[in-house]
Amino acid sequence: xxxxxxxxxxxxxxxxxxxxxxxxxxxxxxxxxxxxxxxxxxxxxxxxxxxxxxxxxxxxxxxxxxxxxxxxxxxxxxxxxxxxxxxxxxxxxxxxxxxxxxxxxxxxxxxxxxxxxxxxxxxxxxxxxxxxxxxxxxxxxxxxxxxxxxx
Amino acid sequence: xxxxxxxxxxxxxxxxxxxxxxxxxxxxxxxxxxxxxxxxxxxxxxxxxxxxxxxxxxxxxxxxxxxxxxxxxxxxxxxxxxxxxxxxxxxxxxxxxxxxxxxxxxxxxxxxxxxxxxxxxxxxxxxxxxxxxxxxxxxxxxxxxxxxxxxxxxxxxxxxxxxxxxxxxxxxxxxxxxxxxxxxxxxxxxxxxxxxxxxxxxxxxxxxxxxxxxxxxxxxxxxxxxxxxxxxxxxxxxxxxxxxxxxxxxxxxxxxxxxxxxxxxxxxxxxxxxxxxxxxxxxxxxxxxxxxxxxxxxxxxxxxxxxxxxxxxxxxxxxxxxxxxxxxxxxxxxxxxxxxxxx
Amino acid sequence: xxxxxxxxxxxxxxxxxxxxxxxxxxxxxxxxxxxxxxxxxxxxxxxxxxxxxxxxxxxxxxxxxxxxxxxxxxxxxxxxxxxxxxxxxxxxxxxxxxxxxxxxxxxxxxxxxxxxxxxxxxxxxxxxxxxxxxxxxxxxxxxxxxxxxxxxxxxxxxxxxxxxxxxxxxxxxxxxxxxxxxxxxxxxxxxxxxxxxxxxxxxxxxxxxxxxxxxxxxxxxxxxxxxxxxxxxxxxxxxxxxxxxxxxxxxxxxxxxxxxxxxxxxxxxxxxxxxxxxxxxxxxxxxxxxxxxxxxxxxxxxxxxxxxxxxxxxxxxxxxxxxxxxxxxxxxxxxxxxxxxxxxxxxxxxxxxxxxxxxxxxxxxxxxxx
Numbered sequence: 001x002x003x004x005x006x007x008x009x010x011x012x013x014x015x016x017x018x019x020x021x022x023x024x025x026x027x028x029x030x031x032x033x034x035x036x037x038x039x040x041x042x043x044x045x046x047x048x049x050x051x052x053x054x055x056x057x058x059x060x061x062x063x064x065x066x067x068x069x070x071x072x073x074x075x076x077x078x079x080x081x082x083x084x085x086x087x088x089x090x091x092x093x094x095x096x097x098x099x100x101x102x103x104x105x106x107x108x109x110x111x112x113x114x115x116x117x118x119x120x121x122x123x124x125x126x127x128x129x130x131x132x133x134x135x136x137x138x139x140x141x142x143x144x145x146x147x148x149x150x151x
Numbered sequence: 152x153x154x155x156x157x158x159x160x161x162x163x164x165x166x167x168x169x170x171x172x173x174x175x176x177x178x179x180x181x182x183x184x185x186x187x188x189x190x191x192x193x194x195x196x197x198x199x200x201x202x203x204x205x206x207x208x209x210x211x212x213x214x215x216x217x218x219x220x221x222x223x224x225x226x227x228x229x230x231x232x233x234x235x236x237x238x239x240x241x242x243x244x245x246x247x248x249x250x251x252x253x254x255x256x257x258x259x260x261x262x263x264x265x266x267x268x269x270x271x272x273x274x275x276x277x278x279x280x281x282x283x284x285x286x287x288x289x290x291x292x293x294x295x296x297x298x299x300x301x302x303x304x305x306x307x308x309x310x311x312x313x314x315x316x317x318x319x320x321x322x323x324x325x326x327x328x329x330x331x332x333x334x335x336x337x338x339x340x341x342x343x344x345x346x347x348x349x350x351x352x353x354x355x356x357x358x359x360x361x362x363x364x365x366x367x368x369x370x371x372x373x374x375x376x377x378x379x380x381x382x383x384x385x386x387x388x389x390x391x392x393x394x395x396x397x398x399x400x401x402x403x404x405x406x407x408x409x410x411x412x413x414x415x416x417x418x419x420x421x422x423x424x425x426x427x428x429x430x431x432x433x434x435x436x437x438x439x440x441x442x443x444x445x446x447x448x449x450x451x452x453x454x455x456x457x458x459x460x461x462x463x464x465x466x467x468x469x470x471x472x473x474x475x476x477x478x479x480x481x482x483x484x485x486x487x488x489x490x491x492x493x494x
Numbered sequence: 495x496x497x498x499x500x501x502x503x504x505x506x507x508x509x510x511x512x513x514x515x516x517x518x519x520x521x522x523x524x525x526x527x528x529x530x531x532x533x534x535x536x537x538x539x540x541x542x543x544x545x546x547x548x549x550x551x552x553x554x555x556x557x558x559x560x561x562x563x564x565x566x567x568x569x570x571x572x573x574x575x576x577x578x579x580x581x582x583x584x585x586x587x588x589x590x591x592x593x594x595x596x597x598x599x600x601x602x603x604x605x606x607x608x609x610x611x612x613x614x615x616x617x618x619x620x621x622x623x624x625x626x627x628x629x630x631x632x633x634x635x636x637x638x639x640x641x642x643x644x645x646x647x648x649x650x651x652x653x654x655x656x657x658x659x660x661x662x663x664x665x666x667x668x669x670x671x672x673x674x675x676x677x678x679x680x681x682x683x684x685x686x687x688x689x690x691x692x693x694x695x696x697x698x699x700x701x702x703x704x705x706x707x708x709x710x711x712x713x714x715x716x717x718x719x720x721x722x723x724x725x726x727x728x729x730x731x732x733x734x735x736x737x738x739x740x741x742x743x744x745x746x747x748x749x750x751x752x753x754x755x756x757x758x759x760x761x762x763x764x765x766x767x768x769x770x771x772x773x774x775x776x777x778x779x780x781x782x783x784x785x786x787x788x789x790x791x792x793x794x795x796x797x798x799x800x801x802x803x804x805x806x807x808x809x810x811x812x813x814x815x816x817x818x819x820x821x822x823x824x825x826x827x828x829x830x831x832x833x834x835x836x837x838x839x840x841x842x843x844x845x846x847x848x849x850x851x852x853x854x855x856x857x858x859x860x861x862x863x864x
Contacts, residue, residue, distance in 0.1 A: 013690040014459065020687050021191050021458045021624060030631060031194045042638075044645035044663065072557035103560035103651045104644075108659060117645065192627035297506070369621060370693055373846065460693045461621030463846045464530075 041119050046102045048120040049095060052113070060114035063090040067106035067115055073099050076106065097123065098131040165266045169246050177401045178208040184453050191457045218390035223294065226387070231293040235388065235395035238286025241279045242402040248272050249409050250334050252419045252438035264438065265334065273331040276410070277318055280365070284310045286399070294387035302386070305464055306367065312471040313364040313371075319479035320357040323486045324414055327351075337418035348415040353482045355415045357475050362407035364467070366400060369456040373464050408448035409441075416444050505533055510848070512541050518615065518852065519859025523836075530844050535837050539830075542863040550823035555581050555655060555790045558820075563649035565825065566861045569608035571600050571650050572803040578653045579734060580799035580810040584792045585655075592780040593657035594736045598773045599670065600643065600652065602766040606677070607636045608804035609759050613684060616756070616853035620697050625687060632680050635673055642666060655790055657783030667774060674767045681763055689757075698752040702839040702851035705750060712835045716806030716828055717758045718855055722750030728802040739776070742769050752854040759856075791818055805829055805856055827861040 007013065032039055041047075054060050063080035075096040083089045106115055125131060182197070182205055189196030197204035222231065247266040255262045269275055284307055291303020324347055325331065328339035340346055348355045364371040388396065412418060419437035462470070506527045512520040520541035526534040546565065550558050562577045563570040575597060582589060589597075614629030637647040642663060644652035652659050688694045704714075706722045719726055727744045729737040745761035747754025794816040800809030806828025813822040832855050839851050 008692075011692075013692055017458050017687045017691055018454060020683055021454065024193055024624075024628070025187075025191045027193065029190070029194050030634075033195075042642045042645070044643070044660075045641060046645040070557070072553050072560060101560050101649070102646065103563075103649075104646075104659070105556065105560070105651075188623075192624050193631055194627065372621075457624050458687070459622060459691065460617065460688075460697060462693055463697060463844065465844065466696050 041121075045117065045119055045121075046104060047118045048097075048123060049100070049106070049115055050118045051093065051115055059089060060112045061090050061093070061110075062112055062114075063088045064111060066109040066111060070105040070109035072101070072103065072105065075100055092134065095133045096131065097133055098128065161262065162266065166247075169266060170243065173243060173246055173402055173405070174398075176405055177398050178212070180401055180405065180449065181208045181211070184456075187450075187453050188457050212394065215390055215394040220390045220392065221387075223387055225295045227293045227295070230289050231387075232392075234286045234290035234293060235392040235399075236286075237289065238283055238399040239395040239402075241283035241286065242399040242406065245276050245279050245406055246402075246409075248276055248333055249406075249413060250337060250418060251441055252436065268332055268334050271331050272333045273321060273325075273336075276333075277314070277321075281314060283399070283403075284314075286396075290388070290396070296387070299386045305373065309371065309373075309464075309467055310365055310367075312468055313361045313475075316357055316471050316475035316479055317361040317365065319476060319483065320354040320361065321414070323351055323354045323479075323483050326486050326490050333413050333418075336414060337420065340417045341420055346415065346417040346420075351415070351482070351486065353478060355411070357479050357482070358415070359411060361471075361475065362411065363452065363455065364471070366403035366407055368400075368404065368452060370459045370461045371467055373461055373467065404449060404452055405445070408445050408452065411448050412441060412444040518857055519862075521833075521852075521857070521859055521862070523848070525845070525848075527845065532840050532843055532845065532848070535840055537833055537836055539833070539859070539862050542859045544864065546864045547823050547825060550820055552819060554818045555792070555820065558823075559653070560649065560651045563651055564860060565827065565864060566803065566805065566808070566829070566858050567648065568611050568858055569604045569804045570648060571604040571652070572608075572801065572808060574650060574653045575601050575735075576799065576801045576803065576808045576810050578655055579801065580797055580812055581655050581790070581792065583799050584795060584797040584812060584814060585790070587656050587784050587786060589657055589784055590781045591736070591778050593782045593784075595773050595777040596658060596662060596782070597653060598735055598737070598740070599770055599777075600640070600650070602769050602773070603636050603639065603670070605766050605804045606763050607633050609763050610636075612759060612853070612856045613756075616850070617688065619849040619853050620694070622688065622694075625684060628680070628684065632677070639666070639669055639673065642669065654783065656786035657781070661782050670770065671774060674770050677767055678764060681760060685760065689760075695753065697847075697850060698756060698854075700749075701752045701843065701847050702854060703749055703751045704835055704839055708838060709750065709835070712838065713831045714806070714835055715831065716802070716804070716856075717755055717762065718806065718832055718835070720745065721747035721755035721758045723748055728800060728807060732800075734799075734801055736773075740769050740772050752850055755854045789818055791816065800826065803828055805858070805861070806832055825864055827864060829855075829857040829859075829861040830864075833857055833862055 052060055063078050065078065068074065068076050068078065077092075077094050078090045079092045080088050080090045102117075104117070107117060185207070186196035186204070197207040200207045200210050222228070248269065250263075250265040250268075252264040255264065287310070288303055288307045291299045291301075291306070294300075324336065327343065327347060327350070328336040330336065330339070336347075419441045421433065421435070421437070421440055508525045508527055510523040510525060512522045514521075522538040522541065524536045524538060525532055544564075546561060549561060553561070559574060559577060562573040565573045610629040610633045614626035617623075617625035617629075640650060641647050643666060644650055644659065646652075704712075704718075704722055706724050709719050709722045709724060714722075715726070723746055725744055725746050728734070729742075730744060742765045745758045745765070747758050792814045794814055796811065796813045798809055798811045800807050802808075807826065808828055809826035811822075811824040811826065812820050815821040836852065836855060839855075840848055843851070
C-alpha cells in the first residue's frame with residue numbers, strides 16, 4: 001500500500017519510461033545513409049526481371065509461353081519463330097514493367113531458367129514508355145547495366 | 152556623455168543581444184530537438200543541409216518566408232494579422248527582465264546583465280504571459296471556421312487554468328525572497344546559501360508542470376496535436392505568421408526554463424557554495440552557469456516530449472484544478488507556518 | 495419586435511474525412527456531436543474498393559495468390575495461408591509436415607509483425623511518438639527474415655497449393671532462433687514505456703468498452719473479441735495446419751476496453767514467440783510440396799475455410815465449377831466485420847477518444863474495402 005502511494009507521488013512509472021528512451025539515446029542509430037551506403041540484399045531478392053543466356057551465349061529462352069500463362073496480369077508478350085536449327089527462338093520479347101507485381105510466378109514456371117530476378121531495385125524513370133522493356137534490354141550484360149539508359 | 156552611454160547606448164546593445172540570443176537559440180533549439188528525437192528513435196535527425204544538418208532551421212525559415220501568405224476570404228483582417236504579432240511580441244518582451252548573470256566590470260563601468268530590473272518583476276512577467284494567451288484566442292477566432300475556434304478555445308482554457316497553478320506555486324518562493332524582483336530572488340538564494348528548489352520541492356514540481364502546459368508541449372499539447380480533428384488555432388495561418396506562432400512557442404520553452412533556473416535553481420550561482428575545495432569553479436563566469444542550467448531544463452522539456460503520450464482535454468483540466476492548485480495552496484499554508492515558527 | 499428565436503442546441507454533424515492522419519487508411523466517419531460528446535456515428539467505406547472478388551473469376555487458383563497478398567497488406571502471409579488451405583480443402587490434398595511447420599513459422603512471424611504495426615500506430619495516435627519508431631525497427635528485422643526466405647519483404651506469395659514455393663535457405667533457422675531470443679526483451683521495453691504509464695492508463699482504461707454479448711452479437715473476432723473476455727480462438731477450436739500439436743495459451747481480457755485489447759495483443763506476441771520456438775524444434779526433414787498436377791482443377795463444389803488471422807477470423811468461401819478458375823470467391827474480412835462495432839464503441843465518448851478506439855480495433859482499409 002505504502003509502495004503504491006510512493007510510486008504514485010514520485011512518478012516512478014513515468015520515470016521508467018524516460019529511462020528507456022535515454023537508453024536508446026546512447027545505443028546509436030540503425031539506419032543506413034542511402035545513397036552513400038546501400039543495404040546488402042539477400043540472394044533470393046526479387047528485383048527486376050531479366051533474361052539470361054547460357055555459357056555459349058545462346059538464349060536460354062525457348063519461347064514456350066509458360067511464363068505468359070503463369071502471369072496473373074499477362075504482362076509478357078512473345079513473338080517467336082523457328083530458327084535454322086529447328087529450335088523455337090523468340091524474336092520480340094516485351095515486358096510491361098508498369099504493372100508487374102514481382103510475384104515470381106513466371107520465374108517458377110520457366111522450364112529453362114531463362115527468366116530470373118536480378119538485384120536491381122532503382123527502377124524510377126521519367127518517361128512511361130521506358131517501362132515497356134524490349135528484348136534487347138532484357139539481358140544483363142555490360143551494354144545494358146541500366147536498362148533505361150539504352151532506350 | 153555618461154548619460155548617453157548609460158541610458159541609450161548600453162540598453163540598445165542589450166536589446167540587440169537579447170533579441171539575437173532568442174532568435175539564434177530558437178533556431179538552434181529546433182535543430183537540437185530534431186536531432187535529439189532522432190537519436191532517441193535510433194535514427195539520425197536532419198543531417199544533410201549543412202554540416203551535421205545545422206542549417207536545417209535556416210532552410211525552414213527561408214521556406215516559411217517565401218511561402219504565400221494565404222488569407223481566407225471570410226476572416227476578420229485586422230485581428231487575423233495582429234494575433235501572431237501579439238503572441239510573438241509578448242513572448243519576447245518578458246526576456247527583458249531575466250538576469251543572465253552577475254554584474255560585470257568592463258572598462259571600469261558596471262554593466263548589469265539584465266535589461267531592466269523592476270520591483271514588481273514577477274508580476275510583470277506573469278501579466279505579459281497572460282496577454283500572450285490573447286494571441287491564441289484571437290488567432291482562432293479571427294479565422295471564422297468552427298474547427299480553429301474549438302481548438303483555440305480549448306487552448307485558451309488550458310492556458311488559463313495552468314496559469315493559476317503557476318502563480319500559486321510562485322507565492323511560496325516569495326516567502327523567502329521578500330521581493331518580486333528577479334535579481335533580489337537570486338540574491339536571496341545567495342544569502343541563504345541554498346537554492347529554493349531544495350526547500351520548496353513541491354513548488355518546483357508544480358511550477359515545472361504548469362510551465363510545460365503553458366507552452367503547449369507534450370504531454371499537454373492536445374490543442375495542436377495532429378491526431379486531433381483540426382490543427383488547432385494555427386490551422387489557417389501560413390508562411391511568416393505561422394512562423395511567428397512557432398517561434399513564440401519555442402521562445403516560451405526557453406523562457407520557462409530560464410524562469411525555473413532563476414526562481415528555483417539559483418540563477419547564476421554556482422553549486423555548492425559552502426564546499427571550499429570546489430572554489431576553482433568560481434573562475435567560470437556566472438553566465439555559463441546560467442546557460443548551463445537553462446540548457447539542462449530545455450533538455451528535460453525535449454526528453455519528456457519524446458517519451459510520454461498526451462492527455463485528453465478534460466483530463467488536462469482535471470489535473471490542474473483537482474491536483475495542482477490544491478497542492479499549491481497547501482504548500483503556501485505549510486510554508487507560511489514554518490516561516491512564522493522559525494522566526 | 496417580431497421574430498423570436500427559440501433557444502435550443504443543435505447537434506453538429508462533423509466529418510472525419512477520408513484524408514486523416516490517424517484513421518489508418520481512407521476511412522470516413524460521419525459524427526453527430528453534442529458539444530464534444532459523440533451522439534451517433536456512421537462509418538462510410540468504399541474509398542479503396544478494387545474489385546478483388548471479381549478479379550478472382552478471371553484468374554486461376556495459382557494466379558490469384560499474389561492478389562490475396564494485397565488484402566490485408568500489413569500481414570500478407572496470413573491471407574496466403576487462408577487461400578491455400580481453402581483450395582487444398584476443396585481438392586483434398588494433404589500437405590507434407592515440413593511444409594506445414596514452415597508455414598506456421600512464417601504465419602506466426604507475420605502475426606508479430608502485424609501487432610508491431612498496430613502498437614506503433616496506436617501509440618503514435620495517442621502521442622507517444624518514439625514507440626512507433628521502435629516497433630518499426632523490430633519489424634525491419636522480421637522483414638529481413640522474410641526477404642531471406644522468399645525474396646519479398648511484404649507481399650510474400652511464398653505458399654503454393656500443396657506446399658511451399660521453395661525450401662528454407664541455409665542459415666534461416668539460426669537467424670529465426672536468434673531473433674526470437676532477442677525479441678521478448680523488446681516487448682519488455684514497450685511495456686515499460688506504456689503499460690504502467692499513468693497517462694496511457696488514463697487514455698485507454700474504460701474507453702471504448704464493449705461487452706461480451708454485444709461483441710458476439712456484432713460478430714467480432716480476434717483480439718477485439720478476446721479483450722471482452724470471450725475465449726475463442728480458431729487455432730484452438732477448429733485447429734488447422736499443425737496447431738493442435740503446438741502448445742500455447744490464449745490471452746483474454748476482462749471488460750473489453752482499449753487497455754484490455756492492448757494487453758491481449760502484447761501477450762499474443764509473446765505466445766507467438768513460444769509457438770515459433772516449438773515449431774523450430776519440431777520441424778522434420780522431408781519434401782516441401784505434395785504431388786499436385788500442374789494445372790489445378792478442383793472438383794465442382796464449394797468450401798468455406800477460415801483461419802485466425804492477426805486481425806480476426808479471415809475466411810474464404812470458394813465455389814468451383816470444375817474449371818481452372820473459380821466461379822465465385824467471397825472473402826470474409828475481419829476488419830470489415832469488426833468495423834461495425836465502431837459505432838457502438840464510440841457512443842458517449844469524446845472526440846479525442848475516437849482515434850484511440852479506431853486504433854484498438856486494428857482495421858486495415860485494404861481488407862475493409864477489398
